[in-house]
Amino acid sequence: MRVPALVGALSRTRTSASLTDHLCMRDSALVEVQHLTKLFGNFKAVDDVSFFVRASEIVGLLGPSGAGKTTTIHMMLGLISPTAGSVRIFGKRLEENREQILQKVSFTAPYVLFPTRLTVFENLLVFARLYRVNHPSSKIRELLRMFAIEHLKNKPVSRLSSGENTRVGLCKAFMSDPKLLLMDEPTAYLDPQLALHVKEILLNMQYRSGTTILYTSHNMAEVEEMCSRIIFLNRGRVLATGTPIEVTQTILKENRTEPALREVFLHLARRQPNEVA
């Protein structure tokens, strides 16, 4: 099956899955976040967030700016310590098994950059060593080819455009053949054609290797297309979880037949802060 066809097929299957089915499969959770809370002074950035992600799922973590998505992802990487709650990945608690867990987890975000004086190859070689990748040079070449930036191999990162930088970040994320990919707006700086290419690669990876992906994006069409389930955050709290259609119905309180996440987004943005619970 060609990958663009796969995008449509998977998306149709995803929207028809029910929440009950997912809850029944909770036992096979690859990621389990329980009552995660983060306070910065008096400000509650993440407020009692609980969710799970099963193996081989692509789950969207959505919400307006300041909803707590990035803080949640950073807590899942151990970069921020939670005020309360726990993160379990591959059935192990992150706090006690950070090294073991992160060997099989990758992260990418457009706001994370590389040392600018190092070339693309040198930067990727550093990460190949960190993950102890076998045959790092050929792996790097393969990834550069996959993301169509082979010609940038010997260029210093300082001379790359934002889109090229994002693709180097994606090469890094795929370096260790991760079991879990955490992606914070991975297509933010990419033009539509490249964004489509990246989506195809992600779906291909999930289809072939069963990679689990937790994905944040402000592009609602992309999320509807990619994700089997959505966790919708607002002001640090989980507002709704389920398939895109279930989330649409829960938040808009309307009986819809098609997912409308963009509408959900605008609906939340228009509401007064004290109305949004």
Add this chain to the structure above:
Amino acid sequence: MKSHRIEAIILRHTCEARHNLNRIAEMVYWPVQNIVVWGFFTVYLARDNHLRPGAVSFLLGAAILWGMFYAFQRDLATGFLEELWSRNIINLFSTPLSISEYLTGLIIVNLLKALLGMIAAALTAWVCYAYNIFPKSLALIPFMLNLALFALAIGVIIIGLIVRYTTRIQTLAWSFAGLLMPFSCVFYPLNSLPKLLRPFAWVLPTTHAFEGMRQAIQGGGFSTLHFAWAITLNALYFLLAIPIFRMMFESARSRGLLVKLE
């Protein structure tokens, strides 16, 4: 600790040093320039018999060793600052890399850089001023080791403070050693300091390292007293540096500063 992750950090900073002219300048240019200036100064003083016998050796030896101490401490801190300036910190710490592996890699690279700078300075002193520190190096090694240990302890504390208080205090990376210099008796003996300041100087391992260095260069043999003081003080500072660093790192993680550092 996994050696491949330490190697990765060594690779990252070696590549940086290769591409960054600032790092090369810091590593070789400043130590050599320092010795050239001190060399001319000692030549001038020696010509007019303004110097006590052996003073040229003290001054040049002290300039070489202080250069090594300063470079190691500064480069440790600036090596970490490089990660912040390039916003690479999230990239690194979202991998299995632990902070102790990261620091070990950073220490190895910067110790090698400081030693290279010291060798360049020593060769300059030898070629330009016929001052050969190498025959005395065996007697000086224990004191050089103490200087490196103290630079390491200070470097670790400064990195911890930068992690916690962000780049607002990055100037500490360059200035902290300078603050210690007047009390470290680098170019003059301890008894030339005002009495009030001597207890403060006594608790600095650098003071004992330079006192020991002077005794060794003068041919007075190895100073067990100064070596014992220096190593004991270093052990204490090191024992202090580790929990301070851990406390700062955990506080930064709790405040979400690790992901906001730049």
